[in-house]
Amino acid sequence: MSDLFTSLETAFVNKLISLFSPSGKYARLSIVLYHSISPEPDELLSEQEDVAIFDTHIRFLSSHFNILPLHEAIQRLQDGTLPSRAVCITFDDGYANNAEVALPVLQKYNATATFFIAAAYINGGMMWNDKVIELIRHAPGKLLDLNEIGFGKHDIGSLEQRQKTLFALINKFKYLPHEEKYAQLEKLCHLIPVTLSENMMMTADQIRKLHHAGMEIGGHTISHPILARTDNEVAYTEIKNGKKLLEDIIQAPVRLFAYPNGKPRQDYLPEHVAMLKEIGFEGAVSTAWGAANNHADIYQLPRFTPWDKNRIRFLMRMVQNMFRTTNTC
Structure with missing residues (x-):
């Protein structure tokens, strides 16, 4: 039935x-x-x-x-x-x-x-946005200092703060000129030295x-x-x-x-x-x-x-x- x-x-x-x-x-x-x-x-x-x-x-x-x-x-x-x-x-x-x-x-x-x-x-390979995501996901500590690349300091102590930082960085990167985007991404990788998936x-x-x-x-x-x-x-x-x-x-x-x-x-x-x-x-x-x-x-x-x-x-x-x-x- x-x-x-x-x-x-x-x-x-x-x-x-x-x-x-x-x-x-x-x-x-x-x-x-x-x-x-x-x-x-x-x-x-x-x-x-x-x-x-x-x-x-x-x-x-x-x-x-x-x-x-x-x-x-x-x-x-x-x-x-x-x-x-x-x-x-x-x-x-x-x-x-x-x-x-x-x-x-x-x-x-x-x-x-x-x-x-x-x-x-x-x-x-890995797309730029996924690199940003994985870098922020695995970034150690509670404070992320990105002043060196002009992106300021970010609290990442809580999940909500980490999400807020991630979305802010994605928006900053998204419409950068191609060469500048990848140059900045390279610097970000040096500032957050974590191993990325292949x-x-x-x-x-x-x-x-x-x-x-x-x-x-x-x-x-x-x-x-x-x-x-x-x-x-x-x-x-x-x-x-x-x-x-x-x-x-x-x-x-x-x-x-x-x-x-x-x-x-x-x-x-x-x-x-x-x-x-x-x-x-x-x-x-x-x-x-x-x-x-x-x-x-x-x-x-x-x-x-x-x-x-x-x-x-x-x-x-x-x-x-x-x-x-x-x-x-």
Whole structure:
């Protein structure tokens, strides 16, 4: 009886969501975004998804939405053949735990996803923000003196203070010019002499593992620069060479792209959209919230991350996102 009630409830909820996300020419495509999926909750990064939260999300999505490969969804959006409640799952950056922790969950629910990978960090690299995170996580003592690099003194005696320091430093580093950012990061590493992990990001074998499991691999530049603050020639090389490096690994075309950081007009500009078309990408995703309709620019598709653990709230947030105005360049 309980199983029958659950089936009827699921059917009712799905029918309700279909009213907001119908099939055909009035369809809306929701694309969800994840980054690192840790095996356990991270006390320092309290908002980061762990495997239990991710499993909950994929269970909700597989029960109430039609999960499609992103490349297929883009084509069907254009053709007017998208099913109701269409959703795609994406990951940015290329964390090793995507292959080792997230992939088994996706396979458990027979779900597919697209992984956008910054090629410079394959086989032992670490992104700048992760270096800052791990340095602050392991910094000894209760006071962090960064006056030497112009970042002041910070209390880190409590978890809350350490989190506050971390977010302040991330914001300082985020939009520094590329060379200055890495020069300052090098100095920060000398000021906080801790050993950093060498296996945070994917190896080439893990990328091939995802590809062979039926997942799609997408481009995300080489070193994840803010394209809007990068010389056009350098930006073009970052996009094109990142694509080629991934294609050499999987021996297959890399057709889709995710803009680093991804905010239209802030992190990327119209000239970068034009670059993708010239280089041969067939679609791209931003981090502007919203859902795509048949008028959407397939080179600036919106994405967002639902964070609720409660099923009803999760589904309400998914529906609410369908009506957000999509920002583009």
